[in-house]
Amino acid sequence: MTTNAVFRESVEVFYYEGHGLTTYLYLLVIMAPVQLASLYLPSLDAQMWNGAASLFKVCSVTALLLIVYFALRVANQEFAPWRFQPLRGWSHEHGLPLSSVSSAQIAFLSLHIGISLLLCSPFLLWAAAISRTPWVAVANTFLLLPFYALTYGVWGLAALVFWERRMESRQILVRAIVFCLVTISSLVYLPLNPMAYLLAVIGRRELPPFSLGGWQASATSLHFIFHLLLGCGGLIAYRRALRRGLAS
Amino acid sequence: MAFAAFRAASILGLLLAVHLWPRSSLGEIYIEPRVGFHGVFQLGQPFPLEVELINAGPPVEGRLEVEVWKGGGSKAGALYPLAYRRDIFLSAQSQKKLQFTVDPDFLSRPLKISFTSSTVIASRELDLRRYFSPVPVLLLVSEGSTAPPISLVPSARNRLVALTLAELPADPRALLGVSHVMFYDQSLRDLSRSQFLALDRWLIAGGRMVILGSLNYALYQEPTISRFLPVHVTGTKKIPLLPSLTQEKAVSPIADVWVQTSKVVQGNVLVETQGIPLLVETSRGKGKITYLAPDVGRPPVSRWDGFASLLRTLLTPGADAYLPAGTGGTRWDDTVFSRVIANPSFLSVYVPTASLFFAVVVYLTGIGIFAWLWQRRRGRVRFLSPSLCLFVLLAGVVGYVFFSRGGKLPDGVLLSSTVLETIADGYVEAQSNVALFSTQVRQYELQARRGWLNWIPLSLATPRSEERPVMVQDGSGTGRFRIALNEWDHRLFKLRFVERFPLQVRFEQKGDFVLMKIDNQTGKDLVDSSVVVAGIRYALGEIPRGARWSKEFPLAPKASREERGLPSTSAAALRDVSFDDKIRDVLFHASLFSSPGATASPQSDAVLFFGWVKDSESRVWLDHPGIAGFDYTLFRTSLALDAGEDA
Numbered sequence: 105m106t107t108n109a110v111f112r113e114s115v116e117v118f119y120y121e122g123h124g125l126t127t128y129l130y131l132l133v134i135m136a137p138v139q140l141a142s143l144y145l146p147s148l149d150a151q152m153w154n155g156a157a158s159l160f161k162v163c164s165v166t167a168l169l170l171i172v173y174f175a176l177r178v179a180n181q182e183f184a185p186w187r188f189q190p191l192r193g194w195s196h197e198h199g200l201p202l203s204s205v206s207s208a209q210i211a212f213l214s215l216h217i218g219i220s221l222l223l224c225s226p227f228l229l230w231a232a233a234i235s236r237t238p239w240v241a242v243a244n245t246f247l248l249l250p251f252y253a254l255t256y257g258v259w260g261l262a263a264l265v266f267w268e269r270r271m272e273s274r275q276i277l278v279r280a281i282v283f284c285l286v287t288i289s290s291l292v293y294l295p296l297n298p299m300a301y302l303l304a305v306i307g308r309r310e311l312p313p314f315s316l317g318g319w320q321a322s323a324t325s326l327h328f329i330f331h332l333l334l335g336c337g338g339l340i341a342y343r344r345a346l347r348r349g350l351a352s
Numbered sequence: 353m354a355f356a357a358f359r360a361a362s363i364l365g366l367l368l369a370v371h372l373w374p375r376s377s378l379g380e381i382y383i384e385p386r387v388g389f390h391g392v393f394q395l396g397q398p399f400p401l402e403v404e405l406i407n408a409g410p411p412v413e414g415r416l417e418v419e420v421w422k423g424g425g426s427k428a429g430a431l432y433p434l435a436y437r438r439d440i441f442l443s444a445q446s447q448k449k450l451q452f453t454v455d456p457d458f459l460s461r462p463l464k465i466s467f468t469s470s471t472v473i474a475s476r477e478l479d480l481r482r483y484f485s486p487v488p489v490l491l492l493v494s495e496g497s498t499a500p501p502i503s504l505v506p507s508a509r510n511r512l513v514a515l516t517l518a519e520l521p522a523d524p525r526a527l528l529g530v531s532h533v534m535f536y537d538q539s540l541r542d543l544s545r546s547q548f549l550a551l552d553r554w555l556i557a558g559g560r561m562v563i564l565g566s567l568n569y570a571l572y573q574e575p576t577i578s579r580f581l582p583v584h585v586t587g588t589k590k591i592p593l594l595p596s597l598t599q600e601k602a603v604s605p606i607a608d609v610w611v612q613t614s615k616v617v618q619g620n621v622l623v624e625t626q627g628i629p630l631l632v633e634t635s636r637g638k639g640k641i642t643y644l645a646p647d648v649g650r651p652p653v654s655r656w657d658g659f660a661s662l663l664r665t666l667l668t669p670g671a672d673a674y675l676p677a678g679t680g681g682t683r684w685d686d687t688v689f690s691r692v693i694a695n696p697s698f699l700s701v702y703v704p705t706a707s708l709f710f711a712v713v714v715y716l717t718g719i720g721i722f723a724w725l726w727q728r729r730r731g732r733v734r735f736l737s738p739s740l741c742l743f744v745l746l747a748g749v750v751g752y753v754f755f756s757r758g759g760k761l762p763d764g765v766l767l768s769s770t771v772l773e774t775i776a777d778g779y780v781e782a783q784s785n786v787a788l789f790s791t792q793v794r795q796y797e798l799q800a801r802r803g804w805l806n807w808i809p810l811s812l813a814t815p816r817s818e819e820r821p822v823m824v825q826d827g828s829g830t831g832r833f834r835i836a837l838n839e840w841d842h843r844l845f846k847l848r849f850v851e852r853f854p855l856q857v858r859f860e861q862k863g864d865f866v867l868m869k870i871d872n873q874t875g876k877d878l879v880d881s882s883v884v885v886a887g888i889r890y891a892l893g894e895i896p897r898g899a900r901w902s903k904e905f906p907l908a909p910k911a912s913r914e915e916r917g918l919p920s921t922s923a924a925a926l927r928d929v930s931f932d933d934k935i936r937d938v939l940f941h942a943s944l945f946s947s948p949g950a951t952a953s954p955q956s957d958a959v960l961f962f963g964w965v966k967d968s969e970s971r972v973w974l975d976h977p978g979i980a981g982f983d984y985t986l987f988r989t990s991l992a993l994d995a996g997e998d999a
Binding site for chain 1: 711716
């Protein structure tokens with residue numbers, strides 16, 4: 105992948121020129137106070153005294169929101185957009201095939217998610233130790249976070265290709281799509297919501313199964329089917345848009 | 353053919369052997385329970401339960417459990433089962449009697465007794481509704497269980513039960529449903545030490561003992577009964593005329609009565625004749641011991657028409673002798689507990705806040721240094737990238753190990769807050785509010801100091817753990833409360849003790865002054881002590897052990913206090929009390945005021961002295977490692993002022 109020009113360009117802009125480092129700065133600057141505040145600040149309710157008990161839950165949900173949000177923004181090339189070449193240029197000027205462009209962008213998104221997770225991992229591990237969270241729940245959290253980031257982040261890539269020249273529109277649209285998906289999923293059937301599911305996994309709670317006219321499906325199955333469909337849908341939309349964009 | 357028949361017979365024989373084998377190897381256990389005192393107990397109080405196990409089989413080792421139902425309507429909570437448990441071994445063809453003290457709240461569900469071992473299971477259910485009495489029970493202990501002609505007046509509702517000495521329980525709690533224990537013509541030589549201690553503790557907690565004289569005066573000279581008697585019995589004498597022993601005028605006089613002669617050791621002589629004390633009363637803690645010199649079991653007293661009246665006088669029930677824990681002003685619930693636990697000063701006990709802050713700062717600094725190096729020295733990417741990864745991974749792993757195994761993070765925290773209130777004679781009633789919380793899934797065995805009278809689990813009605821609570825008893829008053837907690841789970845308990853704490857604080861109202869005398873004969877110092885007199889708080893600071901002094905405090909009129917902007921009542925002054933230790937603040941106010949917004953307290957117009965016991969020893973503990981224990985003990989005593997004080 106290091107020989108791929110698209111990937112190299114992203115790495116150059118993000119890491120060598122330092123335009124993407126602010127992402128990680130925000131990530132750390134938000135995670136640290138959230139972790140400390142959830143321990144130090146008095147609880148809101150008499151029944152919620154055990155702030156330390158919920159530390160890993162709070163940190164995981166915060167990490168989830170931050171990693172997904174920044175994955176979307178990175179995929180959407182919201183940091184230093186002027187430094188990236190237009191997609192059509194890669195095809196016409198450099199003669200790169202569609203697969204190279206798409207795999208490079210997905211690889212870079214994955215790299216960004218990996219680094220984000222790596223930087224957040226000490227906070228998560230410390231929180232897990234303090235709140236005595238079992239290893240299984242910690243491991244599941246570390247698997248779920250990149251899964252959600254990729255599932256939602258791929259829609260950032262799709263938006264980038266769909267509305268490459270209309271940056272403001274795609275920024276708004278991407279946020280609107282994700283916000284609607286998260287809100288509607290929690291309203292229609294809570295286990296579809298990533299935060300609710302993550303909290304259930306950490307708390308080792310059974311989520312209520314989905315039942316419709318006598319037919320029942322487990323919450324876990326539905327959750328993963330929904331997110332896999334969402335991710336695949338985003339990926340298909342992205343590749344189609346990319347094919348159309350590179351061909352034109 | 354013969355071979356086939358032989359084979360069939362062998363198979364049948366084998367099958368029969370297999371079928372019969374388990375039955376022959378299993379024992380049979382019969383459970384024979386005896387409830388209360390000969391089938392009577394007072395509703396709402398603990399009572400003795402004797403379980404006789406009869407083993408008709410081979411030796412067996414198993415577990416005996418008595419399951420009762422707690423909570424319910426009377427306790428304004430949901431029902432939950434509580435098991436009393438004891439592990440026992442029964443030898444072959446034997447029987448064994450085991451004493452329990454059980455305290456069910458809800459009698460509509462049966463009490464279940466079960467014996468479980470690897471080879472045998474036996475159980476029996478008892479409907480307790482057949483046995484209870486709404487009023488306390490009277491016990492008569494007499495030699496050979498031959499009750500003298502003592503009969504209660506027809507209107508008396510209390511049930512009189514005659515017991516042998518051996519039937520007296522060895523646990524003071526089992527006597528809490530008893531108003532009076534009478535001894536007549538009874539040798540206490542065979543009273544076991546635990547039975548003696550149970551009687552003694554029951555007396556201190558508010559029990560009433562009546563010792564009736566007899567011609568067998570030698571029985572009353574034994575050392576055991578002498579510890580209870582307020583007199584030293586020397587012999588017997590026939591007196592020509594028995595003076596009136598009651599207030600009742602209508603009873604006929606009685607002549608030629610045999611009485612015991614004695615010398616008063618301690619107590620008040622209520623009636624005497626010819627220098628012979630006839631009726632002597634002494635107090636012990638909250639309880640009373642009454643000694644009656646005439647032989648009431650023999651004529652002429654036994655046939656005397658004033659005998660019923662005399663008994664009525666002697667058996668007057670004590671007022672509120674055994675108020676259960678929680679009926680006083682001490683408040684202990686989830687709200688108080690959460691105020692303690694979420695207090696920043698207490699937070700660091702169970703959360704390594706400082707270490708976490710330090711770790712976060714170090715980690716962010718490290719990342720900052722890497723970012724700076726990255727931007728300054730581009731050429732060393734191959735070195736910086738793996739170094740950053742290594743740094744992050746090391747920070748995560750080292751921090752994880754530190755915070756999970758070090759960092760002073762305990763497995764659980766045991767907090768007990770005790771209020772000591774003076775009873776009399778150097779005895780105090782200790783009400784302990786206990787909170788146990790766990791940072792991980794564990795089973796705990798909470799132990800209390802010997803002699804506890806009430807142990808009320810609060811907030812058990814909604815157990816978050818599947819495992820039911822178990823009280824492990826040994827029959828002599830000690831017990832361990834076994835309970836399973838989830839991580840970051842907690843349980844609250846209330847316990848009551850009556851114990852010796854010889855700190856004498858006396859108040860005397862002398863006109864416009866209150867004279868306070870203090871004598872600290874305990875082995876403990878009191879700190880942060882104060883006295884509140886007529887709405888004004890006077891700080892007394894530390895009262896060391898052995899301190900003895902007296903001070904006068906002015907009783908300022910209410911109008912004068914209002915003019916000076918001082919609190920108008922003692923209750924108002926107590927609201928303003930604060931300590932350097934914020935946990936003490938929370939516990940102090942919870943111990944005085946029934947709710948945060950309450951305007952009155954039990955001491956609203958009283959002189960109140962209070963102080964914190966320094967280095968107090970907890971009355972409850974856990975034998976588990978990794979448990980952080982905290983004990984706060986407040987001593988307080990008060991005197992109600994004359995009604996006209998504030999007028």
